Amino acid sequence: xxxxxxxxxxxxxxxxxxxxxxxxxxxxxxxxxxxxxxxxxxxxxxxxxxxxxxxxxxxxxxxxxxxxxxxxxxxxxxxxxxxxxxxxxxxxxxxxxxxxxxxxxxxxxxxxxxxxxxxxxxxxxxxxxxxxxxxxxxxxxxxxxxxxxxxxxxxxxxxxxxxxx
Amino acid sequence: xxxxxxxxxxxxxxxxxxxxxxxxxxxxxxxxxxxxxxxxxxxxxxxxxxxxxxxxxxxxxxxxxxxxxxxxxxxxxxxxxxxxxxxxxxxxxxxxxxxxxxxxxxxxxxxxxxxxxxxxxxxxxxxxxxxxxxxxxxxxxxxxxxxxxxxxxxxxxxxxxxxxx
Numbered sequence: 001x002x003x004x005x006x007x008x009x010x011x012x013x014x015x016x017x018x019x020x021x022x023x024x025x026x027x028x029x030x031x032x033x034x035x036x037x038x039x040x041x042x043x044x045x046x047x048x049x050x051x052x053x054x055x056x057x058x059x060x061x062x063x064x065x066x067x068x069x070x071x072x073x074x075x076x077x078x079x080x081x082x083x084x085x086x087x088x089x090x091x092x093x094x095x096x097x098x099x100x101x102x103x104x105x106x107x108x109x110x111x112x113x114x115x116x117x118x119x120x121x122x123x124x125x126x127x128x129x130x131x132x133x134x135x136x137x138x139x140x141x142x143x144x145x146x147x148x149x150x151x152x153x154x155x156x157x158x159x160x161x162x163x164x165x
Numbered sequence: 166x167x168x169x170x171x172x173x174x175x176x177x178x179x180x181x182x183x184x185x186x187x188x189x190x191x192x193x194x195x196x197x198x199x200x201x202x203x204x205x206x207x208x209x210x211x212x213x214x215x216x217x218x219x220x221x222x223x224x225x226x227x228x229x230x231x232x233x234x235x236x237x238x239x240x241x242x243x244x245x246x247x248x249x250x251x252x253x254x255x256x257x258x259x260x261x262x263x264x265x266x267x268x269x270x271x272x273x274x275x276x277x278x279x280x281x282x283x284x285x286x287x288x289x290x291x292x293x294x295x296x297x298x299x300x301x302x303x304x305x306x307x308x309x310x311x312x313x314x315x316x317x318x319x320x321x322x323x324x325x326x327x328x329x330x
Contacts, residue, residue, distance in 0.1 A: 043208025
């Protein structure tokens with residue numbers, strides 16, 4: 001780990017932020033930046049989370065994903081409980097620097113607390129498929145993945161489910 | 166377009182939301198849901214935006230992406246100005262239904278208002294690369310894409326830049 005903690009630079013101009021090489025992330029009024037996490041090999045979207053400044057700093061310094069859990073309101077080293085650590089293969093930032101893209105390799109192959117490989121295991125029908133399948137405007141989601149990679153109860157035990165209604 | 170507008174179902178239980186087939190998206194206190202957009206062919210992350218209920222409904226019904234622009238505070242049919250419409254190939258929703266994944270085909274091949282193919286054209290060095298490259302904790306971003314697909318001035322003219330400092 002570095003003796004000098006990472007310093008994010010000030011946002012001075014649109015040109016600096018969009019066309020420059022300064023790392024000047026925009027944290028929102030909650031102090032968070034959006035993080036999008038894909039599987040570095042398959043390109044599949046695994047999850048979408050948030051980072052505060054500390055989580056981003058730790059991710060950059062350690063090469064393992066750290067997020068900020070909004071439901072638990074705390075720093076969250078992904079995999080600390082489940083062992084399913086995400087190793088960052090490549091970290092990208094977007095044009096206006098308010099979104100982080102993490103390409104990761106997942107130890108154990110699962111990223112979703114429900115037990116699936118990805119958090120995105122259901123498809124929403126669109127366009128003609130929506131038209132033909134809707135009943136009174138309602139549609140059914142289609143499962144694209146039905147096989148759980150792990151048993152959440154065995155991994156998380158009695159820990160509260162992070163999903164909030 | 167459907168005569169019956171799409172109806173999002175009520176969120177009744179964690180099991181229904183995570184394991185069921187009801188489309189019951191969670192809009193946050195601003196009325197927005199996060200949308201992550203990837204290139205259906207390459208898997209590359211193109212952009213991350215937000216949708217309100219109307220934008221999600223129109224995306225499902227038309228098969229073209231609609232977002233909610235926070236900077237302009239209005240519904241935003243992507244490509245209406247630039248012609249760079251995104252056709253949705255597949256639409257996925259995540260476990261707790263607070264994030265939408267759009268796999269799209271982009272007319273014209275560009276998604277970023279700066280002119281690049283993707284909004285993510287800069288890499289942040291991490292781990293050992295960070296350690297070796299940092300100076301007093303600061304790092305330089307590395308451009309991974311240097312070729313603009315279009316000239317933003319020619320496409321957007323005098324429209325205000327959406328980036329906010």
